[in-house]
Amino acid sequence: MYSHPIKRRKGFTLIEVLIAFIILSFGLLGAVALQAKAKQASFDSMQRAAAVALGNDIIQRIRANDSPQLATHYKQTLTSETPIASSTTCFSGSCTAAQIALLDIEQWKRAIRARENTGSLDDATVCINPAGVAGTGGKAFNLEVVISWQGRQEFKASDATGDVSCGTADKKRRLVVLTSYIYVRS
DSSP states (O other), rough: OOOOOOHTTTTTHHHHHHHHHHHHHHHHHHHHHHHHHHHHHHHHHHHHHHHHHHHEEEEEHHHHOOTTHHHHHHHHEEEETTTOOSSOOOOOOOOOHHHHHHHHHHHHHHHHHHHHHHHOOOOEEEEEEEEEEETTTEEEEEOOOOEEEESSSSOOOOOHHHOOOOOSSSSTEEEEEEEHHHHHEO
């Protein structure tokens, strides 16, 4: 008796479809995982950009209010939980360098607090460290601004990053260190 070759292949197409479906499923899972990683990296990038912008902002404020008392006016450690003074103003009349520094710090604390609306910097700590340069008669300062915050995922910090003492040291800590040189004109 002669049998049809079609009957011997019955179900073969179904197995091909199931194997193709499994391969496609793994590919789609990989694409979803890649999208999730890209979203995490995008958020980390947004946090870092916000930290750099805040650091540059305070450096420019300090540069604009250059006085020989720069180190005493701006040397501070702030957190995102630091209370904001309610009535710090210096918009009318002439203001001293100390009043301008106080206004700068209060406005800057408000900028750090803006993270509550945008979610950019969680548990931020900011350390402003101006140090006079020897031999310049109190006219030149090396300025270091360190911004530390909590990231969402753990990572291993380098030895240089681990040595920076601003904020709490843990496995989710991120930080940006900005340095500048300021020469006082007055």
